[in-house]
Amino acid sequence: MRHRVAMASPLYSLPGAPAPETAAPATVPAAAPPRTIGEVLAQSQAGAVIDELDAALVGLAPVKARIRDIAALLVVDRLRLAIGLEAQTPSLHMCFTGNPGTGKTTVAMRIAEILHRLGYVRKGHLVAVTRDDLVGQYIGHTAPKTKEVLKKAMGGVLFIDEAYYLYRPENERDYGQEAIEILLQVMENQRDDLVVILAGYRERMEAFFRSNPGMRSRIAHHIDFPDYEPGDLLRIASLMLEAQHYRLDDGARAAFEEYLARRIRQPHFANARSVRNALDRARLRQASRLFAEPDRAWTAADLTTITAADIRASRVFADPPPAG
């Protein structure tokens, strides 16, 4: 089981999202109602976020396609509204299943921003929680805890990681049930201003839904996050390094490919998260390597390049090579 830090506070405030209370200055003429999909996307700037999601995230083709579909529905709703057609608020609660490090939290943050830009939620922040943030230890503690979290998340996305821990069938009097019931109510009644995303391993989530049909019926979108292929992981590594002004030289690239082939077979492999951790350690080793020669004037290339030695010093290479 993984342990996480409880995170009930709005973790991510998204750049570019205007504060909800800022009214437009009175002198600016109101934008004409949008007439085309392109106009809706341009006015809302949701198109830019979707393109950025495409560019910034490696792989995840089915996930990206689903997000485009959801955005399309919301954009068409806006067009219908602009010509006076009533549109029922669609249910946007989602379930993200997949192994650790497959991008669930990252995608949830982007979705929060897209929903905000399309005017679906007021603020577009993401509040990430686990069971401990919602469920109390003693009688009477759960309802206030859950309600407090819901209050913080209102106007944005509530992301419940490993949501199945809310339900403990082995314990008849588990307070998790109380949290689930409050969630169900709010998911139904306030769905125009709060999107709930449940996340976790697929099999456990399935079992959770079997025992909680009310929850299943409120989730409109089930999105599966596949494990990354080694090629995807390598591209993710390049993107992460680029963002920090580092690069792998040719030897390091080959070493990292080998590293991944070994690491994938080891316990606790966590997809892109393991890549991030491996690169963090490689940067430490690079720094120590440069540190060892205090009198040398390092060039920009030296300071930005990770070499094969920085990768191969990993513990992962100490084990026997993978069979086959």
Ligand SMILES: Nc1ncnc2c1ncn2[C@@H]1O[C@H](COP(=O)(O)OP(=O)(O)OP(=O)(O)O)[C@@H](O)[C@H]1O
């Ligand atoms: N497709 C991707 N392209 C680029 N970076 C990615 C991709 N997927 C994940 N990452 C990066 O990998 C790290 C882990 O991703 P994230 O936290 O979203 O995964 P997760 O599925 O929520 O994992 P966990 O279940 O462990 O919480 C983040 O730093 C994220 O930016």
Ligand SMILES: [Mg+2]
């Ligand atoms: Mg996560």
